[in-house]
Amino acid sequence: MAAVLTTAADRLTGTLGCSGPAPATPPGTAPPVLEREALDPARACGIEGFAPLKASAAARFTQAATGGDFRLWSCALGATDDDRDSLVHFTVTQEPALVERHRADDKDRSALLTCAGRPTLVQVGHFFGPREKPGRDDLRPDADLLTGLADAVADQAGCEQE
Structure with missing residues (x-):
């Protein structure tokens, strides 16, 4: 390729x-993409303190994430190993065009941090598919997912929240 x-x-x-x-x-x-692996509910996507599942979650989730370089990082969580059923993805980037796009984006699914003096976009998004997919109810609401991700990234990378 x-x-x-x-x-x-x-x-x-x-x-x-x-x-x-x-x-x-x-x-x-x-950064290399990690192989799909079982989700650690208290350290999702390799980020200490990031817990995207509700306490009552019973579904077995898997994750695929890039390394810990938050200049361009992403992670996908799914309730099954089939990509069609992936439920949610997370992105952290310092790409200027994407950071600028945030200003017109859904504020409930994206936030800005300042990491190493640069604006850094944090986003939560869902893959297409009906809301009734298996495991969807095991995820925290989008606002909680965004807050949890932004807080965990800020703590791990020493970023400031805007």
Whole structure:
């Protein structure tokens, strides 16, 4: 896949007259994606203190998350191993275009932090699908998910909440 993207980038930069070719190998700064693993209810997505499930949750959730670099981080939780049934995803990014987009986004599902002096977007979103999917009732409400994620990221990364 990296070779395909690199070739496409080379051709696009040549067509548009952009400077320089794409890198020959993908940059090593992208965090690796962890294999899908069982969810630790008190340390979801590898973040200490992040607990997205209600105390009464009975469903067995799994998670897939990138590493702990919050410049571009994401995690998906699901009640089954089938991606179609994934219920919720979390994103933390310092990408300027996405941070700017926050200003027009749903404030109940996104918040801004300041991490290492840079604005940092924290978001909670749901994959498509009916609300009645298995395990959906085991998740905390969106506002609680957002607050829990923002607090846990702020604590772990030493960020300030805006």
